[in-house]
Each structure stands twice: as C-alpha cells, then as structure tokens.
Amino acid sequence: VYPEERELSFWMKNTKIPLSIAFIDSERRIIDIQDMKPLDDxxxxxxxxxxxxxxxxxxxxxxxxxxxxxxxxxxxPE
Known part of the structure; x- marks a missing residue:
C-alpha cells in the first residue's frame, strides 16, 4: 500500500516460491498482473x-x- 499512485517495482531475490503480482490503481482496479520467477541470480x-x-x-x-x-x-477495507 502506497500513499499515492506511482510506478511500482518489485523483485524476487531470496524468494523461494513463484509468485504472481497484481498492481492496483487508486480506483481499486487491477491494471496489471505478472508472474514472477523465484531465486533469480x-x-x-x-x-x-x-x-x-x-x-x-x-x-x-x-x-x-x-x-x-x-x-x-x-x-x-478502509
């Protein structure tokens, strides 16, 4: 959760399981879904x-x- 909209960036260093991430705008609309690979060197x-x-x-x-x-x-939730 961020105080306002901005470009968000995540990485998977030291994460051992594959994850999916949904980026959500201030109107609570999913704008992007990405699959992320675990333990990338x-x-x-x-x-x-x-x-x-x-x-x-x-x-x-x-x-x-x-x-x-x-x-x-x-x-x-609020």
Whole structure:
C-alpha cells in the first residue's frame, strides 16, 4: 500500500516460491498482473504497466485459477 499512485517495482531475490503480482490503481482496479520467477541470480524488476497505489502478491496461478483479470475491481477495507 502506497500513499499515492506511482510506478511500482518489485523483485524476487531470496524468494523461494513463484509468485504472481497484481498492481492496483487508486480506483481499486487491477491494471496489471505478472508472474514472477523465484531465486533469480540477477533478478529482474517487475514494474507496473501504469502508476499503481497497491500491489498484491500471491502464489503463482492464484489469479488465473479464480478468474481474476486485469480490469477487475478489488474490494479493500478502509
């Protein structure tokens, strides 16, 4: 959670499991979903396609198995 929208960047150094990340804008709309590889020697940065305020990391495949896709809205507690 970030105070305002901006380009967000994540990496997977020392992370042992594959993850998926959803970048979410201030309107709580998923703007980008990416799969991230574990334990990369030279880890790439996974950057939001557009400015985002939130990022949600889950086990890889979680979004696909549940039919969650870009454009969907996320309900977050206040």
């Amino acid at each position: 030279e880890p790439p940065s996974y950057v939001s396609a557009e400015p985002a305020q939130y990022a949600l990391e889950v086990n890889q495949g979680f979004f696909e198995r549940r039919g969650v896709k870009e454009g969907d809205r996320v309900e977050l």
